[in-house]
Amino acid sequence: METLIGKPVDSAEVKEVFRLVSLQPLLGSTNETILEAVLLHSHGSLYGRGTSDDKGQVLAVLNAIEALQELPVNVKFLLEGMEEVGSQGLPALLEQQNTTFFSDVDYIVVTDTPWLRSKPGITYGTRGNSYFFLEMRCASRDLHSGGFGGIIQEAMNDLIFLLNSLVDSAGQILIPGIYEAVAPLTEKKKKLYEGNEYDLDQIKAKYGIKHFLYTTKEELLLRRSRYPSLSIHGITGAFSAPGTKTVIPAKVIGKFSIRQVPNMKPSVVEKQVTDYLTKKFAEQKSSNSVKITHVRGAKPWLSDINNPQFLAARKAIKRVFGKEPDMIRVGGTIPVVTYFEELTGKSIMLLGIFGPDDATHGQDEKISRYNFIEGTKLYAAFLHELATL
Amino acid sequence: METLIGKPVDSAEVKEVFRLVSLQPLLGSTNETILEAVLLHSHGSLYGRGTSDDKGQVLAVLNAIEALQELPVNVKFLLEGMEEVGSQGLPALLEQQNTTFFSDVDYIVVTDTPWLRSKPGITYGTRGNSYFFLEMRCASRDLHSGGFGGIIQEAMNDLIFLLNSLVDSAGQILIPGIYEAVAPLTEKKKKLYEGNEYDLDQIKAKYGIKHFLYTTKEELLLRRSRYPSLSIHGITGAFSAPGTKTVIPAKVIGKFSIRQVPNMKPSVVEKQVTDYLTKKFAEQKSSNSVKITHVRGAKPWLSDINNPQFLAARKAIKRVFGKEPDMIRVGGTIPVVTYFEELTGKSIMLLGIFGPDDATHGQDEKISRYNFIEGTKLYAAFLHELATL
Structure with a gap:
């Protein structure tokens, strides 16, 4: 999902669109009850297709806005239903709306990226x-x-x-x-990779991986x-x-x-x-x-981490979590990011809240309650920090 | 199916078993109406999964016996429902029945092999x-x-x-x-391959094959x-x-x-x-x-083409078709053949009636009306020839 900082829209209308958020097909779940339309709360996590990628993150933003009651900045939503199949049709729509819907937008935030571990991260690059x-x-x-x-x-x-x-x-x-x-x-x-949190053993255990091709955290993240x-x-x-x-x-x-x-x-x-x-x-x-x-x-994408909205996000993370975020380049692809940037010329930032062990695109996808709740707070704090820029 | 020459069984009972005859899964038929349970009569052929492999050939034997009214020899049936998945369970059953059901059987005929072209063939070998x-x-x-x-x-x-x-x-x-x-x-x-009928161009056209790895009919059949x-x-x-x-x-x-x-x-x-x-x-x-x-x-299988039942089959083919059969070794596998031979010590022969272009195991399987009707006559004539041995 993209959160466009501008004027608010009617949230009832948005919730209708939310059902369409793009999902990967579900194959071979180890738990037959975890289907595309079912949410299972177990061991501190919410299980189900899309709980992290990307229904869960969309819902966290909506919850944050609902909790705020009064918005410190205007917000517009764009809910993307075809990201998992290459965002067909979206570039044409963006072009059409560039001088209307997007004209009063200052910053674009995409909520579809993971943290490296238990600490929040801000993503400034993706692969294509x-x-x-x-x-x-x-x-x-x-x-x-x-x-x-x-x-x-x-x-x-x-x-x-x-x-x-x-x-x-x-x-x-x-x-x-x-x-x-x-x-x-x-x-x-x-150097940017050295401070990043990434627990090789945790990831290995979670996904049953015996061996990585590289031995250090830095090499792995670079690769x-x-x-x-x-x-x-x-x-x-x-x-x-x-x-x-x-x-x-x-x-x-x-x-x-x-x-x-x-x-x-x-x-x-x-x-x-x-x-x-x-x-x-x-x-x-x-x-x-x-x-x-x-x-x-x-296409791949790489942003400027000194842009004002990145600073607002860092402040918000400091406020909610009491620490500095990981600055992340992810291995995945969010095709719409480069379209947004090239077309609108606006600053774009990726501020997702899901965990590295959430099995997005795999079996038994989940989001942890911690990420979901603290992530919701983060989105609320971020809107406040933006207003004080 | 195996036709066991011995005493006859009740045909009503047999028809119940017939529904179980083993089939390959059906994928990507070019005609949506040709499903596993549907028979379509078109362009002189009967289309549907199993029309040749192996429902059609079972039915031809039953029709032959029905037409004969009085059987010249006794006949027993064994209808195999798991050939396409490796005949699990059958060896154990054969062993159990070896000294009872099989004791008065002289010859075993399997009806699950193709002709090379429009002329009937007797199969004396299979690959494993x-x-x-x-x-x-x-x-x-x-x-x-x-x-x-x-x-x-x-x-x-x-x-x-x-x-x-x-x-x-x-x-x-x-x-x-x-x-x-x-x-x-x-x-x-x-030399046995030289007389065989096999039309490379017909097969190429039927299956959309551009190129064979060998250029002559003999090489191809050998390979x-x-x-x-x-x-x-x-x-x-x-x-x-x-x-x-x-x-x-x-x-x-x-x-x-x-x-x-x-x-x-x-x-x-x-x-x-x-x-x-x-x-x-x-x-x-x-x-x-x-x-x-x-x-x-x-296992692969190879038989003696001078056994009496092979001679009876040749005579029957001469009678119905007016020509000598192709003596064939096929590339496919009929796992039960070697079990039969090794266990019972009886002579076994493969006298199928389907065509080389019937697309068994593939899309749009069919049997031609000609093969089905003349094949039915062949089975009737064969039983007569056996009685005169």
Whole structure:
């Protein structure tokens, strides 16, 4: 959600929109009762899809405003229902509203980012996301592996070959040129990571991760926020159900995405990926049909942490929590942030309140009561601090 | 289905069992009306899941017997409901019934094999099927690729790496020793393939295949029936839905199977696959957890084509179609065949009636009216020829 500091809107109306807040699909929850529409209060946390990303954070802002009764500054809301699928339609809407709805807005706050640990953080950078579909086709319909196994080039083989060429076991992307545009790391910027709170053992235990590719907190935070990564998410069109099926899938689509960082451009990434995969596919000497589609190119984002609203947020955090915040660059992507900034020219800040172990996009998503309640106080305090700027 | 030549059973009872005949799951039919329970008559063919594999062929036998009114030999039925999932439970049942139900049976006929073209064929060999689950785990729950991309070894990367090591682009299996046990090809056996009818262009057009790995009919038939092949069927646990999701799947299971041939033993294949993948995984230097499971090991089968029931079938084909049959080794697997043969010591023959373009296990499965009706006549004639042996 974006909170736009300007004049208030009717909150009843806003609550209607809130139901639409964008969610990731829910697969394989370990607790069958935790469904998309259910909220479960257990062990000091609120469980359910969207409790942290992003229904919970939207609700915290609404609660803060309700508690304040009288607003110290004007507030406008923009509730985004398609963030998880690339914010289609939003850029056009922003453009349309730029000189009307946005004209009296001074600051834009997005409430969709995690803290690193139990201390609040202000996010001033995100990675981008270039999402690719890699389609391979060996026939016009699925085939029986008894009748056709061994006499055709199977689409799955070619797809697996190409997917295997993308990243090595140390997490390094193998696409030539992909690291060229990455901004160099200065000593001053490196220092920003040192104060950050991040508990490797807590994260390992929470997610059942045996091993990180890097050993120190600083390296880990650097790697996941200011360097690109490539993840293979899955394959559509192959056999994915439980049990066995002896099929040769006719058309399969491998899905992977690159989290790019400043100053990588999605259009350049697209060309690098397409050129590389086209070259690798030629090596395979296959007669199958390949199609590479760049379905989404969300840019990375980096802000100025000395902007007045960042100072107001720091003061508010000091007031509610009695300490300085972590200044954070996150590994994820919030596509709308760069659109906002480029279009409106306004200052934008990410002030989310969820925890690092909330399993957003995963099974059994939750938000802790502590984050939800103290986060609500933080939003109220922030509006007050803004008024005193 | 297996037709056991012995005393007849009550056909009303049999028809109840028929509903259970084993089917493959139905995915992505191009015609929404063609569902598992629906039969569509169109362009001279009967469309629907199981029309050829294996409901249609069961029904042809029942129709033949109904038409005969008086049976020239006794017939017993065994209707198999779990062939598509590895015939669990059947071996135990066969063992139990070996000295009772099977005691007065002379010949066993399985009705679950295709013709090569428009001419009937008798099948005297099948490939086996060793099915493997290759499980890889990097976390206890799915992760957000923004938060974890670049700092952990992703399970999908390791799985893709291992799957990519199984077979090359020319269809050759890369597992050491896998071809060692393959029976050598004699000139006499090679000759058996020369008379076979198989229309490469028809098959290409039907299935939208651009290119076969071999250019002649003989090579193609040899490759798909007396040499092993390996197919990667899919991945369970990764993102497989349409659209995009930026997940790092925590636990993924790659599914592949090997169609093995005489004299490859499933237990040896299992060891070769496990040893090879264990060695390859060590090369990857990953901290992830791997588990290799041999979920099914169905043996290949090869019979004596000079057995009396094969002669009766040839005569019946000559009578109904006016020509000699193709003598066929198929690429698929009918696990129960080897169980029958080894346990009962009886002669077993595969006399199916479906066409090479019926899309069994694929989308829009069908059987042509010609095959269904002439096949019904063939079964009736076969019972007569058996009686005159």
